[in-house]
Amino acid sequence: MRDVTRRGLALSLLLSGVAGYVDAIGFIETGGLFVSFMSGNSTQAGVDVVERGLAASFLPLTLVAAFVIGVAAGALIGGQGRRRAWAITASGTAVALSSCLAALAPTGPARFWLLSFAMGALNTLYLSEGRARVPITYATGTLVSLGLSVAALLTGRSRTAWQRPLLLWGSLAGGAVVGATAHRLGSGLALLFAAIVLGIAAAGLAMHRGGRRQHASD
Template sequence: MIRHDRREQTLAVCLSALAGYVDAIAFIQLGGFFVSFMSGNSTRLGVGLADNAGAAALAGALIAAFVAGVATGSVLGHFAGPRRRTTVLILIAVLLAFAAGLALAGAPMAAALVAAIAMGAENAVFEREGEVRIGLTYMTGSLVKLGQGLAGAVLGRERNGWLSYLILWAGFLAGALAGAAAFPHFGFGAIWAGAAGAFALTPLAARTERMERM
């Protein structure tokens, strides 16, 4: 994060907040399963294989949908070239709108799977040469970097290197809080706001693309 300019950092924090927002809504709707946090679903899969086939099936389906989203976002981003970020963001917005529509039609499980595809695709926004430069939908890596940055500050290396990772994590947390607050009022339909948010971020993504080409 510290190697990215201010616009890229802002986009990353907003996308992290989007992931937290969508994940919190799905978590409540599904009773403890995730659409962006696949480590949690992997644990649910392992536990479910031991004593709950239905839970294992749902966790496995969400993991498969997420991986399919990562692959889709990566392929689309590859062909989009310098317009990778805006193209992938439009894909995310369309998928989240589709998920909200499925929820409105009374198909929450299908909506959750589509939302998981969208969250997988989000990781392609900052992909370069097959590597994800900023993890947006999972915070374990950011918290590890935060801890390493704090250690670096204590040891006299980069004094503020930890701050950007704290802000990224705080963005995810703020999004999750917003999703949890919206769910009692709008149910899974609150995903509509996530779709609108993804689309609203496309101008910022376009500016980061222009800066990258300069």
């Protein structure tokens, strides 16, 4: 995250907030599963196999599969990390469209798969050399970065490195609070709002990247 500009950081915080927002809605509707937190689904699938049988692990495992497919699709649509504005726009459009389709779909596995696909693709909006520079949906990686940054602070190596991972985690957690609140108004409407915000954010990111490229060529 160190090489992300302030404007890029602001956009990543917005995207992370939306990820927390969507994940909270998915958690409520699935009765305890996630559409962006795949570690939780993997653990739940393992427990279900033992406690309730293989069939019970179907939904958490397919959510993991949909998330991975979303990452792969986002990387392919976005040119596998070649940061052109059009590529980001294409990836962002795929994210927003799948979120919109999820909002319109009836509550059930199809909606949850679409949301997991969208959250997987969301992580490809900040790619560099085939790797995600900003962990949009996975708080564990962000908290590892935070812990390492705290160690750097205590050893005098960096006084400010902890700020960005803390902000990113806070955005994700805060988004979950907003999502749980918005769910009370109706999940379809709440998810449609998320799709609109994702579309706007992706457009903003594309404009930001396009502006940086144009500035670099001047």
